[in-house]
Amino acid sequence: MPDPWMSRALKADIGDHAPCDPGFPARAIAHITADRTATAEGPLDLVPFTALKSFFTGSGKGRAPHILWDPFTGAFAQFFPATSRSKALFDAAGGVRTNRTGTVVIQIEALFFPHCRVNGKVFARLVDTPCEGWDDLNAWINSWGVPDVWPMGRPTSLSSNRCPTDMWRSQGGWYAHAQVPENDHVDPGSWPVFVSPPPGPTPVTPRFEPFPGASFFRPGRTSPVIARMHTRLVAEDCDRYTAGTGIDVWGPGDVRSYTAWQRKLGFEGSAADGVPGRFSWDRLGVPKA
Missing domain, CATH: 1.10.101 (Muramoyl-pentapeptide Carboxypeptidase; domain 1)
Known part of the structure; x- marks a missing residue:
């Protein structure tokens, strides 16, 4: 069985675990934190990773995803195990159970908002960032059976494109927050391409010093x-x-x-x-x- 906790992530378990619905295919949901409103003419500094981690372990517990990802440093914090639902999607009473519809429904909040400023440089789209750690995140989510496909198309703009209920129930893979039924958000606007295994011989794995204690x-x-x-x-x-x-x-x-x-x-x-x-x-x- 894959590890419910991503090995590279800081474990910040907030409890309140609940099962997903195993009768549906595995999926992942892409979000951005969108915690500030900036423009090309008025960029704003990125909110610190520690501030968002504190929010999701404090007053924001009721909106926490599985993973908070900093695409500038490759830092991760994880609030729920992969085997639990998380709470980053609006879920209408009697609806499609957005946070649970799948053997796993792994939700990722990328620490990002359009026109954020980091070390003096402004980034308009998530894909313009270094996307540090995406390869590890993509691989971990793959390990849970989430296929590298976007049933509704890879997000390319901040616009709404709701998934039909029958497709949502029947097709696994990656969905943008903007594509989830019952939700009215338009994020993430963009998302990095899936990491494909390199062709040809397996590359030599870098050799690192093991932790000496x-x-x-x-x-x-x-x-x-x-x-x-x-x-x-x-x-x-x-x-x-x-x-x-x-x-x-x-x-x-x-x-x-x-x-x-x-x-x-x-x-x-x-x-x-x-x-x-x-x-x-x-x-x-x-x-x-």
């Missing part, structure tokens, strides 16, 4: 692994080092820089303590020698 990272520890970690933190714009020497020795600069990496992934408070854990280490991808 938190106890490995003690003051004065000298290791080439720490040096390669240092290089990756700098590459991820988490450079909080004050000296360029001794990069293979674990010290205060490593703690500050690793804290910056944890915060970039969405960790807060004591969870961003500068000591590597398995999740953040695996996401960093420290190469083997």
Whole structure:
């Protein structure tokens, strides 16, 4: 059985699990958070990932999807297991049970609104973003039997195109929020193309350092692994080092820089303590020698 929790996602289980309807085909629903209204003439800064994660675990529990995805950093938070319905769709009483119609109905909210500004650059469409992490998200949803098809067509604009009830009940695959019966939203406006396996021989899988355990990272520890970690933190714009020497020795600069990496992934408070854990280490991808 596939993993109900996406391995790359921060698990933020809000409880209130409920089954889907197994008599219908597997599907995924594409949303954008659309949490600000901006224009080409008046772009606005993207809302922080941590703010939306806090919303969906707090006052927004009643509207939470399965997955919150940051297409700029590849960060994910997951609020429901794949085996449960989530609550990001309007569901009319006595209607088609929009949040449940399928063996799974996996809902994804991409952290995005048109004309959002990130690091000084403005993005009009979701597909204009780096779409970091989409390959992993696409693969995980595939593992639940959701086919890489858009029965109503891949979304290309912010417009309504409601799916007929018989098609909704009979055809699995990907649907835009704008295509779901009973709903009046027009998002997501665009969505990245499905990730196809590369033709020919299977590519060589990159080799990364396995997590050495938190106890490995003690003051004065000298290791080439720490040096390669240092290089990756700098590459991820988490450079909080004050000296360029001794990069293979674990010290205060490593703690500050690793804290910056944890915060970039969405960790807060004591969870961003500068000591590597398995999740953040695996996401960093420290190469083997």
